[in-house]
Amino acid sequence: MQTNPRATRKEWTALAVLMLPLLLVSMDVSVLYFAVPEINADLRPSGTQQLWIFDIYAFVLAGLLMTMGSLGDRIGRRKLLMFGAAAFGTASLVAAYADSAETLIAARAVLGIGGATLMPSTLALVRTLFRDPAQRAKAIGMWQGVMVAGIALGSVLCGVLVAHFWWGSVFLVNLPAMVLLLVLAPVLIPESKDPKPGRFDLLSVPLSMAAVLPVVWGLKEMPVEGVRVSYVASVAVGLVFAALFVHRQRTARSPMISPDLFRGHGRTFGSAVSLNLISSLAMMGSAYFTTQYLQSVLGNSAMEAALWALLPSVLIGAAAPVATALVQRGMNRAHVVATGFVLSAAGFGLLALTGTDSLWLVLAGAGVLACGAVIIGSQLTDLALGAAPAEKAGTASSLLETGQEFGGAMGMALLGSIGNAVYQSRIPDAAPAEAHETLGGAVAVAQQLPAHAADALLTASRTAFTDGMHVAALTGMVVLLAAAALASATLRRVRVREESPEAAEAPETPDAERALA
Missing domain, CATH: 1.20.1250.20 (MFS general substrate transporter like domains)
Structure with a gap:
């Protein structure tokens, strides 16, 4: 062989x-x-x-x-x-x-x-x-x-x-x-491209942008401004264009996104893209809270918060190599990906235990969550690219990355909206109107108040924000544990292409196929 x-x-x-x-x-x-x-x-x-x-x-x-x-x-x-x-x-x-x-x-x-x-x-x-x-x-x-x-x-x-x-x-x-x-x-x-790409479908370009941009914009605005009719309408418009885009790909003679990516071996590709989207949802959803926590709850400057946020990256660097080594030594990739989801869920669990002065616990939670996300991302990316034909590598890569953009926007919208709803329900009624909207608004208002009133408002708003983070973290933990079960079930017996000898001799079109351990 x-x-x-x-x-x-x-x-x-x-x-x-x-x-x-x-x-x-x-x-x-x-x-x-x-x-x-x-x-x-x-x-x-x-x-x-x-x-x-x-x-x-x-x-x-x-x-x-x-x-x-x-x-x-x-x-x-x-x-x-x-x-x-x-x-x-x-x-x-x-x-x-x-x-x-x-x-x-x-x-x-x-x-x-x-x-x-x-x-x-x-x-x-x-x-x-x-x-x-x-x-x-x-x-x-x-x-x-x-x-x-x-x-x-x-x-x-x-x-x-x-x-x-x-x-x-x-x-x-x-x-x-x-x-x-x-x-x-x-x-x-070396240069590489699809030897038989077909004509470029120009109509798919505006359809794809009309599908992506309204959804991403609406989802990103919701956790900041609240669930408004304009944002919901924006997401709905994007979904309509997404349906039109999918229809175009199925019926066009030379589509931008070949439906073959999602058929046969492509079912593995579809599973990898979907699970990676869920991981991005968790990663960006958690970042929405941890960045605010470091600045508005603990009172760090933006620079101090950014430097603290670098600390978890010490753990992240080792996550992908360890996961790769486990797969190459015979551990089923489905179990490695499921473990990554469980690890990220544990990170959310740590965030759910925080108080209003829990710097190290937040950093530990963020680090554990990010390690799980890197394990998931590295394995699913490798799996998706291995499942896709080499001549469609660019299209496959772009779908993975678009899924990550969608996942990040969904995470901020879902978890951010949950956290904001809890915050607004816990903030005292007597607090100024601006303080009822966001923690940042409460901090801004507190700067205009006498010391005693400012301390009381900051204590109440920071506690309300932390309560919201707890509920959002528990929600994220449930989502990730469900994703772990889904990964274990759907990836256990998937197979991807093994590279043929002919492909090995042609660097521009290496049709890689291999069996999943």
Whole structure:
């Protein structure tokens, strides 16, 4: 029996190069957290413009992931990667020296376009670079860890740069990495694409964006502003377009998303995407509470909170390699994924035990939860990419990442709304109106009150917030335990493709197939 070709030093070096854009794209989600005062003083954006400066990047990124993943399969993933690097670098330069809020918003939108090309391209290229299952699993574990670390590092890096330079410096750090990628990618990374992609379905592009953007926007606004008719209507409109998008994929002669991904072996792919969505739901739902807890309950500054939030990453780094080693030594992957869900559920359990002065317990809960999420993400990503045909690697990667965006938005909407409902029910009736809305509002009001009244309001609001976090954490724990049972049942006997000898000889179309341990 012919074995799959093993990666050499060249492929591992190429992986290191691919980690650069992944790290920066994930960092850009949170890189502006500490730059707001400086941007406001320099550009004087309106309230609406300030929101768009933050949100346009994530919205464009989420809306274009499926389009760019499918496009990469057609024109070449390395080619799309280099286009994305050029766009990301150029937009970073424009953003750094933006002289108006409109210019900064436009640059952030182009950054989102670049990010939407870079993220699925990097994961798809990992799929084609590493055809040996064991090596690919290790590479995907590293990919997952870098993506999670980037989100945590973004806010800290922003704080350090803004403290020593001007706000535009947070964008300039992207330039050296993008230049290095443009220089090294043609040397280290072979081109790969679908040899028979069919015509690109242009109608699917606006349909996919109309399906994703209204849902993501509505879900992200609900935990902050409450469940309003406009947000529910936005989600409903998105779901209507999602149904139209699915219909288009089933009936079009050359669809953007091939239905074959979800048939036969693709049932494994569908299960992996769905379970990964649930894990993202838990991860982002918990982050909604832990970030507020560190700042508004414990009273840390934004910079202090970001530095504390880095501490759990010490545990995260070991999670994916340990999970990969267990699978490669014969442990059923279904049991490893189920264990990851149980571990994340235990993290929620720790959060449910917190008081209003439980720094280490919150950090421990966040760390345990994140470790479980990384275990789940690394194994399900490897499983999904192994189940998908190699010629559809870009499309498969984009669906995984779009699912993560949906899961994150759903987590914030579900758990955030539950926590806010409990908060509003527990806050004393005598408290000012602003304090009834959010903990942040209560903290702002307290700054205007005499010391005794401020202390009483802060104590009541922080207790109410912690109570809301407890209920949300218990809800998340139940969801994750149910997901653990689902993973154990659905993944136990799944099979994915084993790579054929012909595919092993053709680097552009390695049709990897393998049996799940």
